[in-house]
Amino acid sequence: MSSAAPLGEFEQVVLLAILRLDENAYGVTIRAEITACTDREPAPGALYTTLDRLQEKGLVTSRLGDPTPQRGGRAKRFFTVTAAGVRAVTEAQRSYQRLMKGLRLLGGAHA
Amino acid sequence: MRSAIAAEWILSLVTAPDRAAATVGDLMEEGSAHGVGWFWSNVLRTASGHVWRDVSDSPLRVLGFAFAGLLAHIVLCLLYEFLVNNTWNRLAGHSGWWGYQPAIYTAGIYALTVLKFTIAGFLTGWLVAARSESLAAVFAAVALIAVCFAETLYRVATHPAPGFGLAVFSAMEMCVVVGAIFFRRRTARRQPSGT
Numbered sequence: 139m140s141s142a143a144p145l146g147e148f149e150q151v152v153l154l155a156i157l158r159l160d161e162n163a164y165g166v167t168i169r170a171e172i173t174a175c176t177d178r179e180p181a182p183g184a185l186y187t188t189l190d191r192l193q194e195k196g197l198v199t200s201r202l203g204d205p206t207p208q209r210g211g212r213a214k215r216f217f218t219v220t221a222a223g224v225r226a227v228t229e230a231q232r233s234y235q236r237l238m239k240g241l242r243l244l245g246g247a248h249a
Numbered sequence: 250m251r252s253a254i255a256a257e258w259i260l261s262l263v264t265a266p267d268r269a270a271a272t273v274g275d276l277m278e279e280g281s282a283h284g285v286g287w288f289w290s291n292v293l294r295t296a297s298g299h300v301w302r303d304v305s306d307s308p309l310r311v312l313g314f315a316f317a318g319l320l321a322h323i324v325l326c327l328l329y330e331f332l333v334n335n336t337w338n339r340l341a342g343h344s345g346w347w348g349y350q351p352a353i354y355t356a357g358i359y360a361l362t363v364l365k366f367t368i369a370g371f372l373t374g375w376l377v378a379a380r381s382e383s384l385a386a387v388f389a390a391v392a393l394i395a396v397c398f399a400e401t402l403y404r405v406a407t408h409p410a411p412g413f414g415l416a417v418f419s420a421m422e423m424c425v426v427v428g429a430i431f432f433r434r435r436t437a438r439r440q441p442s443g444t
Contacts, residue, residue, distance in 0.1 A: 164271075166278050186268075202271065208277075215267075
């Protein structure tokens, strides 16, 4: 069992979205990925504060890309999940799996 | 473009300047499909989200700095009273060492009162922002000062000329925020990359 502070649900969603996007994870694509996968559109404010919190916890790192004209010359802030972030989200998902084990949901048993 | 600069200015009050720029870039990129209303509502929601995060992450720390701000404000007001008002009394030929002499309750005294709350408010905001590095603590201090001065506010409101007192009180509260904003802007210019 991990001794670190447990991840909130939205923190897990954000970490998984960054992992799915690999090298192209910045605010706009992370939000689009979450919307596509969960059918929930997160508010930008909630996303940015969560990203900052994850970075302070050492679960993600960020780097600035090149400025682009469509963004008024502003750079994209790309995110990468750290090894600690991968461990944290994996452990959190394992906890869910353990809770699901043996339950009969939607007509089927979860092994 | 001008609104993007204003949005970046607002966000840089609550986060590192390069993060503020990247956030505004994201909102501009998405905002082209949603419009100006969407852009500004999300700028303000993002800024308030950053402020609220400080409160939810460490409420006791924010409250502690708010109380320190209240204490600093009272000390600064008393110091001003002692130094400036007594000098004014002396210059006006009165012997009292504390407070105003009713006989010299003039426009000059009113001006000194306004100056007192302006300076004390500005320095309080500056000090709280410098020590806490959080606008949440500044807003909490503003709320706490309002609560503690509620009795004074009531007296002002029932005074024959409440407008002046309420205007001074509101200006003082604004000065606390302005002091904090000045500190944030000053440090933002010197701040290394927050990325």
